[in-house]
Amino acid sequence: MKIYNQLSDFKKLDNAVVTIGTFDGVHYGHQKIVKRLCELAKSSGGESVILTFFPHPRIMIDPENQDLKLINTIKEKAEILADLGVDHLIITPFTRDFSNLSPAEYIQNILVDTIGTKQIIVGYDHRFGKDRKGGMTELEAFSKIYNYSIEEIPEQDINDVAVSSTKIRKALLDGDVALAATYLGYHFAINGPVIKGDKIGRTIGFPTANIFVEETYKLIPSDGIYAVTIEMMEEKSEVESQESGVESSSRLRTKDSRLNLYRGMAYIGQRPTINGMTRNIEVNIFDFNREIYGQHIKMNFLKFLRHDVKFTGLETLTQQLHQDKLDTLAFFKSNEELK
Missing domain, CATH: 3.40.50.620 (HUPs)
Known part of the structure; x- marks a missing residue:
């Protein structure tokens, strides 16, 4: 085109x-x-x-x-x-x-x-x-x-x-990304480069990639936790590992052989547990430990898991994140077509 x-x-x-x-x-x-x-x-x-x-x-x-x-x-x-x-x-x-x-x-x-x-x-x-x-x-x-x-x-x-852009915007602002997908015919996505955060997630076992949305007019769904898939371009080392038969079990192939698709859980919100002041968009990519600062990724929203909550401290937040991960994995297990 x-x-x-x-x-x-x-x-x-x-x-x-x-x-x-x-x-x-x-x-x-x-x-x-x-x-x-x-x-x-x-x-x-x-x-x-x-x-x-x-x-x-x-x-x-x-x-x-x-x-x-x-x-x-x-x-x-x-x-x-x-x-x-x-x-x-x-x-x-x-x-x-x-x-x-x-x-x-x-x-x-x-x-x-x-x-x-x-x-x-x-x-x-x-x-x-x-x-x-x-x-x-x-x-x-x-x-x-x-x-x-x-x-x-x-x-x-x-x-x-029976669909309109207005209905879809409302569904997304309500966090109902599954309903939005039925209207759209595809999963709503956010694109952007990965930027540096304060790395608190690493200290509690849930490192996240922070996504910067460059377009101020882009709609961002309701605050909360979501099951997502993440698309990113391959690096040379990844291509070599695939040729040698080594590939992470968390990596899912896409139609475009240059893209890798991963599973994860995303967070949107101001991080009230640590008294955050700005709205963040970040994702914990399962079984993934590479540095990807500056890399452009695409995050597809599949299911809303829960609303944002202020916990009493990092310990209770960590416990909830473990449950969130279990809920996300259960969602993927029950939706085999997403694999």
Whole structure:
């Protein structure tokens, strides 16, 4: 998939099959539209194009409201869309000027003159242009002038999925990562480099990798303990050990031979037992003892285990962490497909 960070980078196509939206989460409802987009492109000999926006239009329209957090970073969204088979992803800066385009200007300047749209696929409630005044009526009226066709995903088809980005955000903020996964069709993930912590976990037998989430707009689930899998790139020494037949029992293979997948338990919270002042995201990777500071890892959230609690001291915290690990291992044992 080719990615463009502004419309001016895109070279007009002869037969572009296009859909437009923010697609936060790229959930089952979004996937229905994207899969149909790719089907239409393939059957017509065209190329599939998704026009999306960054920052999120709600942030630009209401800059005073900084509470909106997104399910995906722009990089995560791109990776999911690429896996779905999209040919082109245009990430349009959602500026004040862009938001002030009339429906007519939007269709002519963006869809027709810049992208080369021949087919458009949209959801039943798609709106565009200044004050969201554009819709199916305008798309149909201008289709006769600019010679493009339109396919609308009916309300019934989308409502049958019974999912929305808002529902997913609520599930994650409640800690219900399993429910979020049923809406998304994949496990919610956090990506980021491993940074140095205060190493208290090492002193009680539960060393953790602290993850720094660089994107401030990324949604972080509710505080608590979670069963997770961790993806990280192989190092040269690991490749050599695999070739010699030596491999850790905790390491799980992925489709990408360069990636290792591990099991573990994650913690999100302010560490009240030690009177922590900042919110941490850290993970105890089972049967793992390498230094990975600076390495980028991906953490997939599978199950919520318990809420964050202030214990009387490190001894009682350690006892609970042993139980958390047993609960996590029991979860993996009862979900063999995750191995």
